[in-house]
Each structure stands twice: as C-alpha cells, then as structure tokens.
Amino acid sequence: MNVFKFGGASVKNADGVKNLLHVLTETGPNKKLVVISAMGKTTNALETVIASYFDEKTALSQSIETVKSFHEEIINKLFSEKTDTIFRKINRFFEELESFLNRNKSPNYDYVYDQVICYGELISTTIISEYLNQHHIKNTWIDARTLIKTDNTYRDAKVNWEQTQTNIAANVQKDELTITQGFISSDSNNFTTTLGREGSDYTAGIFAYCLHAKNVTIWKDVEGVLNADPREFKETTLLQEISYQEAIELAFYGASVIHPKTLQPLQKKEIPLFVKSFYNPTEKGTSVGNANKITPYIPCFIVKKDLVLLSLSALDFSFFVEENISEIFALFHKYQIKVDLIQNSAISFSVCVDNKFNNIDKLINHLQAKFKVSFNKNVSLYTIRHFTQEAINQLEKGKDVLLKQQTRETVQLVTKD
Structure with missing residues (x-):
C-alpha cells in the first residue's frame, strides 16, 4: 500500500482538487491511503474564528461565514450537478462548529483551538471524497480522529501507538482507496487533539508505519526538497537524495518541507519517502531513505522567523551550573517553549526559542525572580548545514548578528530583524 499526502497549497482551490484527481489517475487510485490538509489558508481563517470567540464575539459570525463562503465557492466550481449531498454534509460540519462554540464552557485556549481547527481537514476531505466519487473514483472517507489516539496535550498531542496501530489495522482496507485527514486525532475521551502545526506529514508517517506501507509520497507545489526555501533565497537547488538521518537533521532545524516527527516512524521500518511535484507527478523529485547524506553535497539554508533570544545570568554573578540549567528547562516545559539553539558560558546562558503558544512573557516574568534576563523578540535563526566559508x-x-554558533556540520546565526 502507498500513502499519499497533499498539503493545503496543493488543494487551495478547485483547480488544485482537479489536479489531485489527475495525480491519482496517473498513479492509479487503488491500494492507497490519501492524507489531506485543510484547503489553502483555511487553518489561518479558523484561527481567526478562535480569536473572535475569545476576544471579539461581535466578529464571530462573520469569521465563520468567511470560512463557509470560501468552501462554497470551491464546491460550486467542482460540482457540475448541484446535488444537495455535498452541501448537506458541509453544512452539518458548520452546524457542529457553531454548536460547540455556543455550548463550550472551557476557558482553555488550546482545548478550544483543537475542537475548532479540525473542521478545516474534515471539510476539505469531504469535498475531495465526494468529487472523486463523482468522477467514478470509488473511495472510503475515514475520520482520522477515530483511528489516531493520543494523550490530551492539546495542540501538540503524543500518539498512543498501541491503540492507534490496532485501530488502523482493523479499519483501513489496504486494497482500496481511503481518504482521511492530516493533523487531527483524539484523546481517550474522544475530544479532538492535534499533532502540532503542519502535522499532516506526521499523520502520513503514522499511517505508513501502522500499515507497513511500501512508501510515502508528499505532494508539494515545488519540485522536491530544495537546499533552501525559494521564498527566502534567490538561488536554490533540488536535492535528489537525502538520508533519513540528514532529513531528520534538516527537519529539526526547521526545514519546512518535511515535518520533524514524520521521519522517525518511517526510518524504523525503512519505508522510503518521496517528495514530488504536484504539477509534475512523473518527475522523480527527492527520495529520502538509506542514502549517503545528501546528493548533491551542497550547503543547505534554513530560516526560522519570529523567535525570541533569551540571555540569562545569575543575579550574584555566580557560575551558571547544571542545577540552574535544569531549573530553566523545567520552566520551558511548563510554559511549552520549544528551544531551537543553546549557548552557555561560565556566567551566562542564552537560548533561541519558539513562542508558538504565546507564553514567553509569563516565562520571562518567572525567570526574572531568580535571574538577570535580557531578551530580543522577533529575531530570525539561520542555519547552514554542510556550510562553507563562502556560504557563511x-x-x-548586511545582517545584525546577535549570536553565532558553529559545529562540525552546522552554523547557526541569530539575527535581529
């Protein structure tokens, strides 16, 4: 069985959905499980719904209507026969969404986030499943939340592999075409959880592992894995082959093409991963497997923006020892702060962190009770794998470099935007 994953950019409009049909026709629809993200910028639009719910109730109805209108426009372009079936199914999702927002009593932002954000994937896969059926591509639509079970760490859930394996083995027919959602899952109480932003790749890895898949293909709007993000760097080169280890390194440092958690389950069973062009399905793209680092062997550039650089030192100028560092990392865990870079000296400790849960101010206030704290918000972290001096x-x-760190294979620079 093959696992395909289509991201939001691949199905951002009616033409994208038609192209998905073309890819399945070209590659053959049978013996496939297809993981699909929310369409286009739907996740961002649903985040606006959540923000309205918490902060601006008067804008809530309009923010929901914006999401609804976007999908209705796509439906009108896809379905020549305006049957009530697809509209009835989509309207039911919006009724569920509004019902949840009306009855919810929980003030927990992360919990509410997961209960709302899942509708992007549920709606996109329903539209695509119905469209494929209209074009005589028989498929089975499955709610991923009934299969992938996790703990209740909302927005960054941990997979219960044993239960997930059992569910997938019992409910996915390997000889057929199955359509399901990326990113979403559920806890033991059947509340929706999510696997982290951009977690649809991880979903593909989970299904591939549990189904003993032949391979996984991630379909992108680029030709494969490039040595740099073309939106940030002028000249880029296609990487033809990447080893599992190197791909994990690139993902860890922030390469956006592959989700960091995706590769670990694939490596365990040596399941090859292909990253290919949505527009050119017959091209080779990039393969990830038991290769030798990367081909061609060239510097790879990665940038992560909107980070925070924290620098800490003891109030009495004493040495910064393991006990201090252990205490700080306990606070990082408490406030859900992801660390991207660490550098320490005898009396100071610096970290570049991701503030995706917006808890940085709480963390800083906590740290200031015991440490001298200085910080820079909105910094960028640049990473070069397999660097050369010319690349550095x-x-x-032209950049204001706040911190620089170099190891055998990697250089990292924190710069002020």
Whole structure:
C-alpha cells in the first residue's frame, strides 16, 4: 500500500482538487491511503474564528461565514450537478462548529483551538471524497480522529501507538482507496487533539508505519526538497537524495518541507519517502531513505522567523551550573517553549526559542525572580548545514548578528530583524 499526502497549497482551490484527481489517475487510485490538509489558508481563517470567540464575539459570525463562503465557492466550481449531498454534509460540519462554540464552557485556549481547527481537514476531505466519487473514483472517507489516539496535550498531542496501530489495522482496507485527514486525532475521551502545526506529514508517517506501507509520497507545489526555501533565497537547488538521518537533521532545524516527527516512524521500518511535484507527478523529485547524506553535497539554508533570544545570568554573578540549567528547562516545559539553539558560558546562558503558544512573557516574568534576563523578540535563526566559508559570508552580509554558533556540520546565526 502507498500513502499519499497533499498539503493545503496543493488543494487551495478547485483547480488544485482537479489536479489531485489527475495525480491519482496517473498513479492509479487503488491500494492507497490519501492524507489531506485543510484547503489553502483555511487553518489561518479558523484561527481567526478562535480569536473572535475569545476576544471579539461581535466578529464571530462573520469569521465563520468567511470560512463557509470560501468552501462554497470551491464546491460550486467542482460540482457540475448541484446535488444537495455535498452541501448537506458541509453544512452539518458548520452546524457542529457553531454548536460547540455556543455550548463550550472551557476557558482553555488550546482545548478550544483543537475542537475548532479540525473542521478545516474534515471539510476539505469531504469535498475531495465526494468529487472523486463523482468522477467514478470509488473511495472510503475515514475520520482520522477515530483511528489516531493520543494523550490530551492539546495542540501538540503524543500518539498512543498501541491503540492507534490496532485501530488502523482493523479499519483501513489496504486494497482500496481511503481518504482521511492530516493533523487531527483524539484523546481517550474522544475530544479532538492535534499533532502540532503542519502535522499532516506526521499523520502520513503514522499511517505508513501502522500499515507497513511500501512508501510515502508528499505532494508539494515545488519540485522536491530544495537546499533552501525559494521564498527566502534567490538561488536554490533540488536535492535528489537525502538520508533519513540528514532529513531528520534538516527537519529539526526547521526545514519546512518535511515535518520533524514524520521521519522517525518511517526510518524504523525503512519505508522510503518521496517528495514530488504536484504539477509534475512523473518527475522523480527527492527520495529520502538509506542514502549517503545528501546528493548533491551542497550547503543547505534554513530560516526560522519570529523567535525570541533569551540571555540569562545569575543575579550574584555566580557560575551558571547544571542545577540552574535544569531549573530553566523545567520552566520551558511548563510554559511549552520549544528551544531551537543553546549557548552557555561560565556566567551566562542564552537560548533561541519558539513562542508558538504565546507564553514567553509569563516565562520571562518567572525567570526574572531568580535571574538577570535580557531578551530580543522577533529575531530570525539561520542555519547552514554542510556550510562553507563562502556560504557563511553570503548569509552574514548586511545582517545584525546577535549570536553565532558553529559545529562540525552546522552554523547557526541569530539575527535581529
């Protein structure tokens, strides 16, 4: 069985959905499980719904209507026969969404986030499943939340592999075409959880592992894995082959093409991963497997923006020892702060962190009770894997470098935006 994953950019409009049909026709629809993200910027639009719910109730109805209108426009372009079936199914999702928002009593933002954000994937997969049926591509639509079980860490849930394996083995027919959602899952009480932003790749890895898949293909709007993000760097090169280890390193440092958690289950069973062009399905793209690092062997550039650089030192200028660091990392865990870079000296400790849960101010207030704290918000972290001096010089040019760290294979620079 093959596992395909289509991201939001691949199904951002009616033409994208038609192209998905083309890809399945070209590759053959049978013996496939297809993981699909929310369409286009739907996740962002649903985040606006959540923000309205908490902060601006008067804008809530309009923010929901915006999401609804976007999908209705796509439906009108896809379905020549305006049957009531697809509209009835989509309207039911919006009724569920509004019902949840009306009856919810929980003030927990992360819990509410997961209960709302899942509708992007549920709606996109329903539209696509119905569209494939209209074009005589028989498929089975499955709610991923009934299969992938997790703990209740909302927005960054941990998979219960044993229960998930059992569910997938019992409910997915390997000889057929199955359509399901990326990113979403559920806890033991059947409340929706999510696997982290951009977690649809991880979903594909979970299904591939549990189904002993032949391979996984991630379909993108680029030709494969490039040595740099073309939106950030002018000249890029296609990487033809990448080892599992190297792909994990690139994902860890923030390469956006592959989700960091995706590769671990694939490596365990040596399931090959392909990253291919949605627009050119017959091209080879990039393969990830038991390769030798990367081919071609060239510097790879990664950038993560909107981070925070924290620098800490003891109030009495004493040495910064393991006990201090252990205490700080306990606070990072408490406030859900992801650390991207660490550098320490005898009396100071610096970290570049991701504030995706918006808890940085709470953390800083907590730290200031015991440490001298300085910080820079909205910094960028640049990483070069397999660097050359020329690559470093090129990256540093014109930038205000706040911190620099170099190891055998990697250089990292924190710069002020």
